[in-house]
Amino acid sequence: MGQTLTEKILDDHLVEGELETGEEIGIEIDQVLTQDTTGTMVWLQFEAMGLDEVQTEIAAQYCDHQTYQFDFKNTDDHRFLRSAAGTYGAHFSRPGNGICHNVHRENFAAPGKTLLGSDSHTPTPGGLGELAIGAGGIDVTVAMGGAPYYIEMPEIVSVRLEGELPEWATAKDVILELLRRLSVKGGVGKILEYTGPGVETLTAPERMTITNMGTELGATTSIFPTDEQTEDYLERVGRGEEYVELQPDDDAEYDDEIVVDLSDLEPLIAQPSMPDKVVPVSEVAGESVEQVIVGSCTNGGYEDILPVAKMLEGRETSMETETIVAPGSKQASEMLAREGWVAEMMAAGVNFSEATCGACIGIGHVPASDSVSLRTFNRNFEGRSGIEDDNVYLCSPEVAAAASIAGEIVDPRDLADELGDLEDPGVELPDEYDGSKTDLISPDEAVDDELIKGPNIGDVPIRDQLGSEIEGDALLKMEDNITTDHIIPATQDILMYRSNVPKLSEFTLSRVDETFAERALEADGGFLVAGENYGQGSSREHAALCPMYLGIEGVLAQSFARIHRANLFNFGIVPLTIDEETYANIDQGDEIEVVDDVYEAVTTGQEEFTVRINDDYEVTATLDASERERDILAAGGKLAWTKEQAEES
Ligand code: F3S
Incomplete structure (x- = not known):
């Protein structure tokens, strides 16, 4: 049987497992990217791991989320990031140079490569045939140290494009149409691979608008095959030699197919x-x-x-x-x-x-x-x-x-x-993307060779090994589709504390309940309860790190968003899935106790856990986790686990 394009790239990078849907696979990562809000933790964790140098072909640190230097905090962070990039051998993009995905696609994204980024829109260069996945910062840290990235093999869905966009319809309308049809959960557990005759009608930047917003569908990533349009774009950014042709085999089989006739689209x-x-x-x-x-x-x-x-x-x-x-x-x-x-x-x-x-x-x-x-x-x-x-x-x-x-x-x-003289401007690429590169500092040009930490840069909190008992109150009950923005808002007044976890934690879930952080600290342990799709949105690992700091030990939710679920494991919080009825019956303030010996259950592969509510009745909650995820949870999180691994080897 022939291979899809995704399978070909995964096969090329496979270091563990088999390409069977649902199986855990380990893949080699060629490039990593991080940005300023997730980057400080990435480098602090890299420092805590005790490594000397990044091991990937490309590592790039961008400063794009918090570029305004209102007071010393953002500026201190930027200086720390520049010093970390210089010390460990990464490219550094200065504040104001642009958004990570835009600068990355202009300078580094390449067909057939794998990219792991601590930003949820990392899949953007899928439009150039790169297999690009968003992950939590600690996953990026570990990949940057040369370890594989582990992921459950997603379903591969063909999005077959037919026809050609009519006047005034754009690439944005293609992805909005998919969101209209599939919803923000429609891509969960899937890689969307674009196929069909409509592909060649779209330029590479248009494709990257589509792959960028595949994130909003919840997709693991989205990818286009490469062709003359890809080569043309790479030539215009001055990297024509990096072009390789990548196409699925004619007899490739997909788990599903969605057909979009571009000629039917209108402005959405x-x-x-x-x-x-x-x-x-x-x-x-x-x-x-x-x-x-x-x-x-x-x-x-x-x-x-x-x-x-x-x-x-x-x-x-x-x-x-x-x-x-x-x-x-x-x-x-x-x-x-x-x-x-x-x-x-x-x-x-x-x-x-x-x-x-x-x-x-x-x-x-x-x-x-x-x-x-x-x-x-x-x-x-x-x-x-x-x-x-x-x-x-x-x-x-x-x-x-x-x-x-x-x-x-x-x-x-x-x-x-109405105006009579307004024409559809169409899509026009410049002959050459010829902006200067003065704001992109390569490892050879590094300004610093040691870390510079200002007063707003704290230590990385590390959780102890998982214990045998977890009990506490349901400290907060939330609805469906709680986003990482709800958990840790990304506004300037809050996110400027991103390198100072104790301070940042004071804002945890403040948009849902202002008293939460204080109550959680006082309770010294407890649970969060949520509906479907808990943690959707960004890759922000602070959304797991801060609850961990506040003592949260478990989350009971009907379902979890992919990156956030991984972040919960990475920070030693037990993510348990519950059914609709259990969710409906639990109230905020209820006492929750996991009856099983948690450490033993996690390490022996037990899937169903008995949970006692108010010492009154029992329900079943499920831990759906791979062996490696269980080991990470048992160790108290990925940093502790990675250190254990390093000590063992
Ligand atoms: Fe930045 Fe918004 Fe994209 S925060 S990385 S422009 S989704």
Whole structure:
């Protein structure tokens, strides 16, 4: 039987296991990336592991989430990250140089390679044929030390693209259509492999918009085959020699197939406050818009902003709408500036921002209360924009520019009819991506050769080995789809403590219950209870690290999001799955006791655990874990486990 493209790359990197769906496999990692909010822990953990040098072909440290240097904390972190990159042999991208995925795709992403990144949108270079997976920081630390990355072999689903996009429909609409059909849980446990004749009609940057947002489907990753479009892009970024042709075999078999006819698509929009609440733009037309932001790792490339510039050329943005353009990389800004497009957009009323995640995580450009903000981003979870009652819509740059002109949500086809001289700008790649590289410091150019730690950089907390008893109160009961933003909000005032776990922990789940952190510390042990898809969203390991610091020993949930589930193991918190009825019957404050000897049960492979509630009745909870995950849990987390492993060998 022939192989899918995913199987071919996995086969090339396989160090343990077999490519059978559901089996645990270990793969060799060629490249790692990390960013500033997850990176400080990555390097502190790397230091704690006692290694001298990164072992992967490429390791890159980006500073993109918290680039504004409000006080010393972010700046201290940036200096620490630069010193860690220099000390251990990683590339360092300075604050303001751009968003990790944009800078990575411009400089390092390559077909056939594996990439592990401590950011959930790491799958972006799947559009270039790289097998790129988002993971927790500790997984990246361990991979950076040369160890394999372990993962349960996902199902491989073919997303067959047919036809060609019509006017005003874009790559963003392809992924919004998939979100409309499959929901934010539709990709869980799956790798989406794009196939079919429609693939060749999309440029590499368009493909990367699609693979970027595969994360919103919950997919492990998404990947495109490589072809002339891939080679063309690599040549334009000056790395043509890295092209390799990668295609699935003709007789490859997939676990499932989804067909999208590109020619049926129209401009789509995700309504507040979930990326899967997708409708045609025309359905919500007429809603007035106070803010438009073009940018992010989804649509912040040169090719995303150029259409906006062309649509705004010679026009004015609406007086009622604030329009911000935040490119994904400084290279994109520089090229647009050289070509005169920045001036053109500014003349139309655009505010031009530095290349940063910024507004995507509520840092700057927070919308006004009870107003509509239209963004080209990938996420619109409630409160993520920095204000609780936000109304954030997600759309293509073209739809965003149309709203900026009209002051309200409008289908760009209707606006074009009304204005008479507005044309679909289409997709245009520059002859050469020729921005300067002064903000990307290679290991050879390293500025530092020892770690520099400021006062906001604390030690890494390590949990003791798993004990035989776990009991405590259900300290918080939560609903379905709790995100890592709920667990540890990523806003500036909170995330500036990312390297200071005791301080950051004070904000744990504060968006759900302000008293939680205090209660948890006082209780010194206890449980979290949640519905479906607990921990969806980012790869933020602080969402497990902070509950661990507060003494949380177990989470009872109907289901877990993939990366967060791994992070719970990595920080020694027992993730137990419960059914709907058990979830409904447990109340906040109930006393919970795991009846089994937990250490023994975990280490002997026991799957079903008896849990006593209020010393009154018993329910069954399931630990679905591989042998390696059980060992990690028993050791007290991945750092303790990795040290054990190193001592044994
Ligand atoms: Fe940054 Fe938002 Fe992407 S936080 S990495 S722009 S999802």
